[in-house]
Amino acid sequence: MKLHLISDFNLETLGHYLENDPSSPKLSVVAEPFGQVFPALLQPSQSSPSDFAVVWTSPEKMVPAFAAALDNIAIGEDGVVSEVQQFADRLRAAQKHFRAIFVVSWTLSPHYRGNGILSLKAGGVRKVLLKMNLTLAQELEDCRGIYLLDGQRWMEEVGTSSYSPKLWYLTKTPFHGNVFRQAVSDLKAAISAVLGTFKKLIVVDLDNTLWDGVVGDLGWENLRLGGHDYLGEAFVDFQRALKSLRNRGILLAIASKNEESVALEALSKHPEMVLRPDDFSAWRINWNDKAANIAELAAELNLGLQSTVFIDDNPVERARVREALPEVYVPEWPDDKTLFASRLRALNCFDSAYVTAEDTSRHQMYATHKQRELLRRGVSSAEDWILSLETEIKVEELSDANCARVVQLLNKTNQMNLATRRLAEAELRAWVRPENRKLWAFRVKDKFGDSGLTGILSLEIESGGAVITDFVLSCRVMGRNVEHAMVAFAAQHCTSLGLRELHANYVPTPKNKPCLSFWMSSGFAYDEKGNRFTWPLTRTYPSPDGISIRQPEAVECNPVHSSERVLVDAETASLKAITN
Amino acid sequence: MSMEGIKPFEPTVKEVSATGSSRLEEVLKVIYESVSELNLQLPEGQRIEKSPAAVLFGAGGKLDSLALANFIVITEQKLDECFGCRVDLTQDDPFSPTTGHFGTIRSLATYVSKLAGIEDSHSRTD
Numbered sequence: 158m159k160l161h162l163i164s165d166f167n168l169e170t171l172g173h174y175l176e177n178d179p180s181s182p183k184l185s186v187v188a189e190p191f192g193q194v195f196p197a198l199l200q201p202s203q204s205s206p207s208d209f210a211v212v213w214t215s216p217e218k219m220v221p222a223f224a225a226a227l228d229n230i231a232i233g234e235d236g237v238v239s240e241v242q243q244f245a246d247r248l249r250a251a252q253k254h255f256r257a258i259f260v261v262s263w264t265l266s267p268h269y270r271g272n273g274i275l276s277l278k279a280g281g282v283r284k285v286l287l288k289m290n291l292t293l294a295q296e297l298e299d300c301r302g303i304y305l306l307d308g309q310r311w312m313e314e315v316g317t318s319s320y321s322p323k324l325w326y327l328t329k330t331p332f333h334g335n336v337f338r339q340a341v342s343d344l345k346a347a348i349s350a351v352l353g354t355f356k357k358l359i360v361v362d363l364d365n366t367l368w369d370g371v372v373g374d375l376g377w378e379n380l381r382l383g384g385h386d387y388l389g390e391a392f393v394d395f396q397r398a399l400k401s402l403r404n405r406g407i408l409l410a411i412a413s414k415n416e417e418s419v420a421l422e423a424l425s426k427h428p429e430m431v432l433r434p435d436d437f438s439a440w441r442i443n444w445n446d447k448a449a450n451i452a453e454l455a456a457e458l459n460l461g462l463q464s465t466v467f468i469d470d471n472p473v474e475r476a477r478v479r480e481a482l483p484e485v486y487v488p489e490w491p492d493d494k495t496l497f498a499s500r501l502r503a504l505n506c507f508d509s510a511y512v513t514a515e516d517t518s519r520h521q522m523y524a525t526h527k528q529r530e531l532l533r534r535g536v537s538s539a540e541d542w543i544l545s546l547e548t549e550i551k552v553e554e555l556s557d558a559n560c561a562r563v564v565q566l567l568n569k570t571n572q573m574n575l576a577t578r579r580l581a582e583a584e585l586r587a588w589v590r591p592e593n594r595k596l597w598a599f600r601v602k603d604k605f606g607d608s609g610l611t612g613i614l615s616l617e618i619e620s621g622g623a624v625i626t627d628f629v630l631s632c633r634v635m636g637r638n639v640e641h642a643m644v645a646f647a648a649q650h651c652t653s654l655g656l657r658e659l660h661a662n663y664v665p666t667p668k669n670k671p672c673l674s675f676w677m678s679s680g681f682a683y684d685e686k687g688n689r690f691t692w693p694l695t696r697t698y699p700s701p702d703g704i705s706i707r708q709p710e711a712v713e714c715n716p717v718h719s720s721e722r723v724l725v726d727a728e729t730a731s732l733k734a735i736t737n
Numbered sequence: 738m739s740m741e742g743i744k745p746f747e748p749t750v751k752e753v754s755a756t757g758s759s760r761l762e763e764v765l766k767v768i769y770e771s772v773s774e775l776n777l778q779l780p781e782g783q784r785i786e787k788s789p790a791a792v793l794f795g796a797g798g799k800l801d802s803l804a805l806a807n808f809i810v811i812t813e814q815k816l817d818e819c820f821g822c823r824v825d826l827t828q829d830d831p832f833s834p835t836t837g838h839f840g841t842i843r844s845l846a847t848y849v850s851k852l853a854g855i856e857d858s859h860s861r862t863d
Contacts, residue, residue, distance in 0.1 A: 327806040
């Protein structure tokens, strides 16, 4: 994976840190000649649309009006805004060269006092800089694929040594290496966010992690949590930090060595408990090995272990889980309990490139999933259970409104994924543009709740037949006959066009065996040699009982944004590389 | 050599041993810590060994001018943190082939000790 460094100062040291960093994804760096920002944006060297770029510039070089402000020359703020807008235009134009561009916000050395008490008044240097960053953020707000990174936070982490005049004069590098180390951490998180490989589940211990004390010994009434007590407040704050992540779509679960009834009573009854049982999507509260419990939790929630974070105050438990489940991320945890909340808030493994409605209501979806499972235990057969769910499917064509979620689902679904194509938004829009291609998104709901946009089926019409290119279904709705309903819908569409056969080409990966199992049971004829499934459209593919399908409505669909039109051809060349 | 701007060596931040020999060893330890930090940003073939004889810059040295500049800044900062001792390692042109105090870790330790006024003629650095 290639990352281009584009800057008006020497970023070679950042390049070395990035290449030496062992964390995933591994990067190879292309350092564009420094001081050549606009030429590099117009025509980066050896670039491919699957590459990433970092654009890190000095405010006084990119915005001449700001340089004047530094020299105490009166400037109009409109002029500053106009120059920032021009810079944003250049970034937008460069979008066609890269999968994503990360732009570092502008900063000033902490040693620079500017105009003293007038710094935040009209024309004051700090006020102008704030306005420049705000304008840039607003300009890039709607640009999917361009992200503004908060450089100021890196400077604050490093402190007064963040800027090094000596390094500047010697090497034209303004920052101390520690600033670049902060940048590496955030850049890796940003790339993981774009690739959809961020963490989605936190499994947390209870005693001395969620509250101070052992509930089995003390009783819930005597736990230190909240109140006029520094430690109680610290634990409340930690729970708030967890809840904030839950509100963002990260699932919470419990792995605790306790009596389940005692622990759940504490969660339900303690008056200052921020997290209640409903906030957790699953739990294993027992005396079993925590590693085994975590593996069970991830399986229950249909998430991979690589999507899981485990938080426990006990270093022995942390070491055990690290050893038994190396894919689970187990952050070192401070002994000082007042640092729990800040440690959690500093973790960068939860960063995502966008937050969809499905993300923010994910915990609710898992709660309804639990209700479904309870119902399943109460009925005599799987067929009866599926019938009792009263499932409704709404089919949509790709549109501006659903594109972000479709791209997210396509890129992060592993199990029920026929071809495991990984495409950026512009690439997907380009793919659906030809008239012989169709893509539908499927929204699923039942009597327990709305699971949201959870399915994708795309197909390409060839002479006399059609080939299903993508067949993707979220694990949230797997095993409820939604799969069969999607295939039936596609078959009906193909029949209406007078086609003779419908094919699906299975591309095996280490993770998509559930998809193969479905297709093996789908009724399609299987050609093992080519991993190809075929249905003769002279026969009607049976729609599953008890599921209603709403046909797609005519939508305002803009398959290719005008700003993206230029990159379509260039990106087509990269499609094969990405899918391979 | 100008000592202007250099704070006298006062082990205010971190107490060091009373003997001059220990002081020089402390300087060497700080340089090794700086080498560890520098190695994080160096390509694999350019990394520096932590030994007094390791060649830094000049003939047979592994550091280019960018790496040397970073090493200087890291070392100055660590000397300040460990000894409360602000030295300017660029006073005598570090990039000049005739200066030579960045030739090896040993020569650098000796130079730093002189610069900070903590030299001990009986000390051994290897």
